[in-house]
Amino acid sequence: QKEVEQNSGPLSVPEGAIASLNCTYSDRGSQSFFWYRQYSGKSPELIMSIYSNGDKEDGRFTAQLNKASQYVSLLIRDSQPSDSATYLCAVRGGGYNKLIFGAGTRLAVHP
């Protein structure tokens, strides 16, 4: 079992819709959870951090965490073509607080 799993996509949504990106993790002791966005040919960019169960909202982005189910998600409201990118879920925990990345979900927002 991979430590952090994401559906590779592509996830295709129309402009203005809600994009829902999901991630599961295997280490029950994980404490910190992050979403990064990576445009093609660019470096990953942090867009959300979440540390406790529930929802955290920042603009059009909402991160959701359920530690009991070992599940973290990212919702993007009013999706724009500029949101088209690969979204990487990252989970920190275990020895030395190692940050483990999922393989990423490619999101395509079409006009």
Next chain:
Amino acid sequence: DTAVSQTPKYLVTQMGNDKSIKCEQNLGHDTMYWYKQDSKKFLKIMFSYNNKELIINETVPNRFSPKSPDKAHLNLHINSLELGDSAVYFCASSQDNRDPPLFGPGTRLTVL
């Protein structure tokens, strides 16, 4: 600009050569990292340093040797390059080993 910078941006070399990638951060962060992103875009940690001390050393061939002369710099030297080393190498830093890392622009290494 406050950032993580790395040089070179592109590196094309022959199998068997030795090459280095340099990384610097001017953010005053204590922790620095090297990540490798392969052709399938999977981002995997290679090394992590905290205040010049190696704290994470993943299962990486010993042809890869990181060096941290001070806490603002973390360089990566690769000996006897192989075709499978072709990837994008990202340097990153964070305030400490609990914060999320900020990534540099990446170095695309191509081994011919």
